[in-house]
Amino acid sequence: xxxxxxxxxxxxxxxxxxxxxxxxxxxxxxxxxxxxxxxxxxxxxxxxxxxxxxxxxxxxxxxxxxxxxxxxxxxxxxxxxxxxxxxxxxxxxxxxxxxxxxxxxxxxxxxxxxxxxxxxxxxxxxxxxxxxxxxxxxxxxxxxxxxxxxxxxxxxxxxxxxxxxxxxxxxxxxxxxxxxxxxxxxxxxxxxxxxxxxxxxxxxxxxxxxxxxxxxxxxxxxxxxxxxxxxxxxxxxxxxxxxxxxxxxxxxxxxxxxxxxxxxxxxxxxxxxxxxxxxxxxxxxxxxxxxxxxxxxxxxxxxxxxxxxxxxxxxxxxxxxxxxxxxxxxxxxxxxxxxxxxxxxxxxxxxxxxxxxxxxxxxxxxxxxxxxxxxxxxxxxxxxxxxxxxxxxxxxxxxxxxxxxxxxxxxxxxxxxxxxxxxxxxxxxxxxxxxxxxxxxxxxxxxxxxxxxxxxxxxxxxxxxxxxxxxxxxxxxxxxxxxxxxxxxxxxxxxxxxxxxxxxxxxxxxxxxxx
Amino acid sequence: xxxxxxxxxxxxxxxxxxxxxxxxxxxxxxxxxxxxxxxxxxxxxxxxxxxxxxxxxxxxxxxxxxxxxxxxxxxxxxxxxxxxxxxxxxxxxxxxxxxxxxxxxxxxxxxxxxxxxxxxxxxxxxxxxxxxxxxxxxxxxxxxxxxxxxxxxxxxxxxxxxxxxxxxxxxxxxxxxxxxxxxxxxxxxxxxxxxxxxxxxxxxxxxxxxxxxxxxxxxxxxxxxxxxxxxxxxxxxxxxxxxxxxxxxxxxxxxxxxxxxxxxxxxxxxxxxxxxxxxxx
Numbered sequence: 001x002x003x004x005x006x007x008x009x010x011x012x013x014x015x016x017x018x019x020x021x022x023x024x025x026x027x028x029x030x031x032x033x034x035x036x037x038x039x040x041x042x043x044x045x046x047x048x049x050x051x052x053x054x055x056x057x058x059x060x061x062x063x064x065x066x067x068x069x070x071x072x073x074x075x076x077x078x079x080x081x082x083x084x085x086x087x088x089x090x091x092x093x094x095x096x097x098x099x100x101x102x103x104x105x106x107x108x109x110x111x112x113x114x115x116x117x118x119x120x121x122x123x124x125x126x127x128x129x130x131x132x133x134x135x136x137x138x139x140x141x142x143x144x145x146x147x148x149x150x151x152x153x154x155x156x157x158x159x160x161x162x163x164x165x166x167x168x169x170x171x172x173x174x175x176x177x178x179x180x181x182x183x184x185x186x187x188x189x190x191x192x193x194x195x196x197x198x199x200x201x202x203x204x205x206x207x208x209x210x211x212x213x214x215x216x217x218x219x220x221x222x223x224x225x226x227x228x229x230x231x232x233x234x235x236x237x238x239x240x241x242x243x244x245x246x247x248x249x250x251x252x253x254x255x256x257x258x259x260x261x262x263x264x265x266x267x268x269x270x271x272x273x274x275x276x277x278x279x280x281x282x283x284x285x286x287x288x289x290x291x292x293x294x295x296x297x298x299x300x301x302x303x304x305x306x307x308x309x310x311x312x313x314x315x316x317x318x319x320x321x322x323x324x325x326x327x328x329x330x331x332x333x334x335x336x337x338x339x340x341x342x343x344x345x346x347x348x349x350x351x352x353x354x355x356x357x358x359x360x361x362x363x364x365x366x367x368x369x370x371x372x373x374x375x376x377x378x379x380x381x382x383x384x385x386x387x388x389x390x391x392x393x394x395x396x397x398x399x400x401x402x403x404x405x406x407x408x409x410x411x412x413x414x415x416x417x418x419x420x421x422x423x424x425x426x427x428x429x430x431x432x433x434x435x436x437x438x439x440x441x442x443x444x445x446x447x448x449x450x451x452x453x454x455x456x457x458x459x460x461x462x463x464x465x466x467x468x469x470x471x472x473x474x475x476x477x478x479x480x481x482x483x484x485x486x487x488x489x490x491x492x493x494x495x496x497x498x499x500x501x502x503x504x505x506x507x508x509x510x511x512x513x514x515x
Numbered sequence: 516x517x518x519x520x521x522x523x524x525x526x527x528x529x530x531x532x533x534x535x536x537x538x539x540x541x542x543x544x545x546x547x548x549x550x551x552x553x554x555x556x557x558x559x560x561x562x563x564x565x566x567x568x569x570x571x572x573x574x575x576x577x578x579x580x581x582x583x584x585x586x587x588x589x590x591x592x593x594x595x596x597x598x599x600x601x602x603x604x605x606x607x608x609x610x611x612x613x614x615x616x617x618x619x620x621x622x623x624x625x626x627x628x629x630x631x632x633x634x635x636x637x638x639x640x641x642x643x644x645x646x647x648x649x650x651x652x653x654x655x656x657x658x659x660x661x662x663x664x665x666x667x668x669x670x671x672x673x674x675x676x677x678x679x680x681x682x683x684x685x686x687x688x689x690x691x692x693x694x695x696x697x698x699x700x701x702x703x704x705x706x707x708x709x710x711x712x713x714x715x716x717x718x719x720x721x722x723x724x725x726x727x728x729x730x731x732x733x734x735x736x737x738x739x740x741x742x743x744x745x746x747x748x749x750x751x752x753x754x755x756x757x758x759x760x761x762x763x764x765x766x767x768x769x770x771x772x773x774x775x776x777x778x779x780x781x782x783x784x785x786x787x788x789x790x791x792x793x794x795x796x
Contacts, residue, residue, distance in 0.1 A: 037753065044746065048739060055735040056782055106730035231725070279591065280652035300655050326655040327723045336725040452725030460727060464714045468707060475703045
């Protein structure tokens with residue numbers, strides 16, 4: 001600060017300082033600015049505002065339907081470009097939300113810059129903590145009575161023939177050489193008060209956990225898709241063989257291109273299972289033998305996958321094998337494969353009373369029109385069952401498919417909140433609606449594995465670990481606190497020293513006062 | 516006919532579920548009694564009444580623990596999945612932390628605050644219709660030991676912040692420096708716990724989905740809450756804030772806690788922005 005002031009005094013900006021020098025001076029001032037608390041606070045406030053917006057407003061995801069996402073914003077901000085009215089919502093959307101990309105705020109460079117500024121600023125501030133704690137010590141009132149010092153858990157006192165200024169100097173240099181934080185006061189009558197404290201581990205811990213944010217941030221940047229990380233999806237049907245996850249594969253997928261890797265390693269789906277457990281359902285319908293409806297959701301979905309060598313096709317070429325489940329990913333070559341989702345494709349045939357047949361293919365969760373009958377129908381993603389049924393005693397058996405068909409006509413017309421039930425199509429029992437037969441021909445199950453490569457994770461974890469350990473140590477390690485009072489009384493100095501650990505008063509009396 | 520149906524339903528009610536509800540109701544009753552005894556203690560300052568209030572608090576906590584254990588057996592997982600269960604778990608955490616805090620700071624203040632909060636929470640959820648209290652199995656994504664530690668630490672921290680906020684309110688009324696110190700101490704307890712809760716959640720997310728941070732609304736709100744408390748601690752430790760403004764800061768932090776726990780659910784539903792943490796029920 002002093003240097004800058006001197007510079008300014010010597011060379012005011014408006015007299016002979018070129019633009020380059022001005023910019024350079026400003027750049028030199030950045031670290032000084034960043035190590036002030038008020039800078040950190042302002043960055044934090046700005047960050048908090050953006051974060052709040054990102055928390056409340058829907059944020060875009062790779063997997064979601066862009067139209068559906070856009071519709072949410074249209075609804076929230078009442079956007080209607082055709083009505084000619086510029087509503088407040090539209091104004092906010094066009095002037096704030098859109099330019100600042102608040103719909104994907106956490107992925108913007110602006111947000112990253114703010115996070116970096118906060119992390120670096122907090123780290124720089126932590127270095128300055130010694131100065132700040134001095135201010136705090138001042139609040140703790142070093143001026144106390146001799147009795148207070150004598151009442152401390154370990155204290156000593158006495159008198160020595162000396163001058164208070166010299167004893168004070170000795171005390172000061174001893175405290176400095178022992179790295180104490182010191183606050184002192186004097187009065188005109190020749191009394192000096194010292195209030196001191198130290199805990200080296202606590203101080204290092206404090207700097208370490210402020211540093212930890214920088215580690216977390218660096219790990220985050222390294223793992224980000226804009227730098228070294230990448231992710232993508234592998235969709236596999238039973239018996240399918242697909243390329244392993246890689247940056248090239250994910251770039252190709254984004255561009256909707258076919259991708260063939262150079263290596264001969266592939267991901268192979270041996271089997272896919274939906275497991276329904278009796279313990280998770282209220283019971284079994286005695287007539288149909290199917291579980292009573294609960295959520296109709298499998299308790300587990302498991303993909304039995306292998307990493308195989310593409311060139312050969314025997315048993316020996318299996319490089320790795322794993323039952324991939326939610327919470328149990330496959331890890332291969334530093335890439336994790338996670339059971340993310342499943343996709344069931346149903347093939348139905350509708351037969352009219354006159355024998356005419358027509359087929360329809362649909363996926364769970366989609367609405368469609370039943371051919372010939374022309375009924376708007378739909379399948380909820382969780383109302384259909386079929387896969388493996390595990391009874392209470394743990395035995396497993398194949399459970400045939402039971403597909404629940406909804407009648408969506410009243411729902412789409414806005415007459416009901418919940419879709420009506422059209423009926424159930426069983427694997428071998430068709431559903432009959434006014435003499436039309438709806439039969440299930442086939443179900444294709446696909447497993448969707450998300451692959452993620454994030455080389456920043458170890459650095460982030462290291463930062464997180466340092467953060468928690470450092471924080472706990474900095475909050476809970478006790479200070480070593482001591483007080484010293486020196487009073488000139490004639491030609492001698494009366495002294496008293498006390499602290500919350502035994503060596504303090506001994507050391508002061510042996511090494512400092514009686515020297 | 517209607518009466519018969521009702522009787523039938525009551526007969527059919529699983530005895531374990533009946534036991535769960537019964538223990539919850541008894542616990543609610545004892546917490547309210549404990550709150551009453553604690554308040555009497557503050558007016559009388561009678562040492563025996565003080566010990567009595569602590570004993571009743573411990574008894575209430577034990578009965579609530581029993582209720583949680585029965586629920587655990589009934590639903591097959593640690594009860595913190597549904598909104599109803601989170602209320603139960605938070606009430607229990609508040610009681611537990613208050614008992615520990617009472618014994619360590621040798622004051623009846625934490626338990627008094629906890630008795631009032633836990634009693635009110637339990638009476639509130641007691642009135643919920645049975646359908647909202649019904650348990651459900653864990654969806655596969657939630658079936659992980661990381662989840663257990665993640666939620667346990669997060670809720671224990673919420674509890675610490677809740678008692679601290681109670682102390683702050685009392686400070687603002689009474690202006691007693693000891694209460695100021697207590698509210699600060701509870702924050703220093705809850706703050707690292709919330710940090711740990713967030714980080715354990717990140718580890719779990721990395722295990723389950725391959726990403727440790729996804730800016731899910733709940734994640735973000737928890738982070739903001741943590742940062743607000745970081746601000747509070749800096750205000751106290753670095754800038755020397757004490758008394759009224761420190762305690763108001765603490766209450767702002769607790770507002771963030773409540774928003775993260777409950778408010779966000781509401782906002783998410785209003786804006787159709789559910790995230791991964793929206794509670795069922």
